Amino acid sequence: MTEVVVAGGGPAGLVAARRLAEAGADVRLYERHHDPGGRVRSLRRDGYVFDRGFQVLFTAYPAARRELDYDALDLRYFKPGAVVAREGERATLADPFRDLDAALETLLNREVTVRDKLRVLELRRELADKPDREIFAGPDESTREYLREREFSDRFVENFAAPFFGGITLDRSLGTSKRAFEFAFKMLTVGRIAVPARGMAAVTEQLAESAREAGVEIVVDETVTDLDPHAADPEIELGRDETTADAVVVATDPKEARDLTGVESIPTDAKGCVTQYYAFDGPELDAGARLLLNAEDDAPNHVAQLSAVAPEYAPEGRNLLSATFLGVPDESDEALAAKTAGALAAWYPERRLDLDRLHTSRVEFAQFAQPPGVHDRLPDPRAPEGPVYLAGEYTDASSLNAAMLSGQTAAKRVAEDFDLEE
Structure with a gap:
């Protein structure tokens, strides 16, 4: 044998x-x-689930569909799209084909232009049936260059693409290969984002x-x-x-x-991140199961209300948030938590959130760097x-x-x- x-x-x-x-x-x-x-x-402690960094499962991943039993994983799903947040403002940008309730709010979203929304629909049609082998073949360039060539506005690039796709590739500058962007965009088009109930x-x-x-x-x-x-x-x-x-x-x-x-x-060139987990009492934030994207800076890059996605991530009656910082900042856990509290206070001036910092996950090597041509x-x-x-x-x-x-x-x-x- x-x-x-x-x-x-x-x-x-x-x-x-x-x-x-x-x-x-x-x-x-x-x-x-x-x-x-x-x-x-994942770390499971005191009724909470803390994943090692902000991790999710794209349900359309071809290899995952072959290897995993999704039913047994008991998946919980994020809502498509995100909430773009800045001081005193929150604007939903969702997928109108899969979230009719948010279609009007998305149409009225001023963080991106109407032409951007039309170009997103065009990109959906183009990439949905594009074979993965074609995505990773041919000439390459940065995601930022790719979006500019397709005439997306600066508002779309900076307010949505940078925090959203930068959060996926851990590169808010969008210097990552456009192949990684196209693959992630296709996965979002034909599938969903989820986490298992147990982490x-x-x-x-x-x-x-x-x-x-x-x-x-x-x-x-x-x-x-x-x-x-x-x-x-x-x-x-x-x-x-x-x-x-x-x-x-x-x-x-x-x-x-x-x-x-x-x-x-x-x-071996690494992309890292720091994800902190916080609990708070009271009603959940109105972003619900959508990501909150920081349209102003990367401190933090994005916030996820995990207990709104998967109630099993927190004890009954408590809300669990994660906030992710790109790279591995030198600041202390306390300093990063203060930045998260400041960002949420600016985004939700009508709420008083008393955040209880529970856990910090520092991941120096979360991904390898993917500049153009790396594949x-x-x-x-x-x-x-x-x-x-x-x-x-x-x-x-x-x-x-x-x-x-x-x-x-x-x-x-x-x-x-x-x-x-x-």
Whole structure:
């Protein structure tokens, strides 16, 4: 039987491990933390759910639809669109095709022009049926350049695109590849944004359970520290032991993957974020299950009323907010909380919100940077020497979909090379 070691228990590693086990391989997965999950984790405490950074599931992700049981995840949905907020003003910009109740308010929204709204509809039609392979092929440019070429107004770019799509790519300057923008826009057009009722960790918990059911041995609190692909069977050094295998799938974070494999094309330039969680009493904010976008600055970039989306994220009778800052600011937790309180006070002068800061999640490496052209330079899963393969979003794009897709691709390559029935 072909023996395969998978290093790393995030979505990519879990998907690769399960698929290889189902193909007949003997698979052991090593995860350095106490449980699998990678960057997709949640802290459940005192009746609250705190995801590791602001994370959501785009239900239209092709790889997610193949790998996940959405019904079992018990998804809770954001409302389409967002509320653009500035001092003393809040304006809803929604999808009139999927939210008829907000159609009139969206039509009257003055944060973007009528021509912008027509161009959004044109872009919806163009991208809804555009194959993903076409999105990630051809010439590239920044998202900002792309929007300007399509003659979106400065108001649309600065008031909506910068905080909304900048929040997705963690780049409010919109210097990210237009391919990432087009893919995210397509996913928003044909699907919805959701979180599982138990938090985003439910995604990787389900993937781990599926892997175990397929026969994968998941070893936690153990790290692959080195490997030699030139031995007859790759030699693998662990934190406390050594082992061998016929093949190794490296599904660690990008920096560790580069160190283990020597593949220099693995991108390691990071985009980070800080997300704080607050509770407050009284009625929920009128934004409800829509994102609140900061149209004036990035402190914070956006606010989400998570308990309005998923009541399970907070104890009964309490409201849970998250506020996300792009990058990893040096300010203290208290200073960031003061900025959030100041922003909300400006947006809601009619409300007095007494925020109770509950948790801060600082994520230095939430995504790898995606400047124009980056996708053309990403490594192939077979890039390492010997029977060593890469499984990580850094082989495709920076998204949860890409992580799961990379696990599928890595398993397929191993199966091809070892005549498994993947």
